[in-house]
Amino acid sequence: MQVISKLAFGALLFAGSSYQSYIHHDQNVMVLPKDDSLIQNHYGKIITQQDLDLYDDTKHKFLDEYFQLNDNEISPTAYTNENVELPPNLQRLVASKVEYPDPDDVSDINNGKMDRYHGNALTGFLTYAHLPAESRCYDPEFYDELEFDIAVMGATFDTGVSYRPGARFGPEGIRLGTRRLGATFSPYRKNFNVLNNWAKIIDCGDPPMTPIDNRIAIDQLYRAERAVLKHKTSDKNPGKVPRILTLGGDHAITFSCIRAAYEKFGKISVIHFDSHLDTVDPYFMNSNVTEYAAFNHGTFLNWAYKKGYLIEDGNMHAGLRGWYELADDVDRDDKVGFSRIMARDIDKIGVEGIITKIKERIGNNPVYISVDIDVLDPSTAPATGTVEPGGWSSRELLSVLDGLDGLRVVGADVVEVSPPFDSGEVTTQVAGEVARSLLALMVLTPVV
Helix, strand or coil: CEEECHHHHHHHCCCCCCHHHCCEEECCEEEECCCCCHHHHHHCCCCCHHHHHCCCCCCCHHHHHHHCCCCCCCCCCCCCCCCCCCCHHHHHHCCCCCCCCCCCCCCCCCCCCCCCCCCCCCCCCCCHHHCCECCCCCCHHHCCCCCCCEEEEEECCCCCCCCCCCHHHHHHHHHHCCCCCCCCCCCCCCCCCCCCCCCCEEECCCCCCCCCCHHHHHHHHHHHHHHHCCCCCCCCCCCCCCEEEEEECCHHHHHHHHHHHHHHHCCEEEEEECCCCCCCCCCCCCCCCCCCCCCCCCCHHHHHHHCCCECCCCEEEEEECCCCCCCCHHHHHHHHCEEEEECCHHHHHHHHHHHHHHHHHHCCCEEEEEEEHHHECCCCCCCCCCCCCCCECHHHHHHHHHCCCCCEEEEEEEECCCHHHCCCCHHHHHHHHHHHHHHHHHHHCCCC
């Protein structure tokens, strides 16, 4: 008889199962019949090498059901000879011998040599999609030596928000959400691999951004982006200028990104995926607003316009649905140079209609794409500072982004991801996928 303690046996019981049929009591000990154990009743007999050696038709129901073996793969006499190799499915099941590598062989644990992902989701440094980590991006001594075509960097800033904070943890959260991503192939573009293509893509980490003074923080990010854009590129880059994907951070950080891109590429168009305009009157937010407070995540596009960074009448909002603060918000938005696609327009003209409107507006202009994660419905992306019901689904947004191939994307960002409000990494994983679509646009269309 097999004897187990009450505690151990209790751990084996299914909720709601009646254990009287499986045991009998012997004072303080519960006894299981050897050939009719609870585990075997529910899961089938535990398979050993001896069982395989004595394999017959009465014992392979478990294997047939769970490993989908057929009579051509296995027979009652298949394992009587030690030289007969097990079928692949059974090799996975039975591993009585392990052949270890040479003690000095590190080919399977050297992150710099392994393929990204391929089961290594939890290894190495925490970078976007297991990209190579690079600490020299902001060092002037390496502008000529360190070459890359696209840099991912984070902006750990959220003191420009008007409601819920937490976006300072966005870069780390988005990277965590990409642990399963790697150099894989798109199911929508044949043989297209974003991370293993002509472009050398690296992760530059997060430059310092003080949480004490917004003016200093925004300037720190601007100088960091400016430094990254001074690096040389690979020989495969026809434009010879690197591009940046920034992980935010609240939406105020986009001002620094646009400023740095403007200095490198000239005036640019902006495609702004958001539920809010973000061209709000800088002096509206409260009755005692200061010049310091006038810069925030709802006014940065207005400031970018005032500074002359934007192409006139060459910019587009997409996914709007937040109620306007003032009656003249739309008139001001027109003046700043934006056209508007409302969230509900996708129900009328569909994804293709959205893509067409954006491309017609942008044309061949150099364009910066900014994605506030609150463009998505709260059911898709709950972890953000200012949620608005009635947003797009992740599939709709990704389809629109993928349809923008051919545009001359000079930079991009994903912002307003606030991991403290997330549930099961839903938002961070969506944000990571959005970032991959933005990288794909850069890889598909080099900017010359």
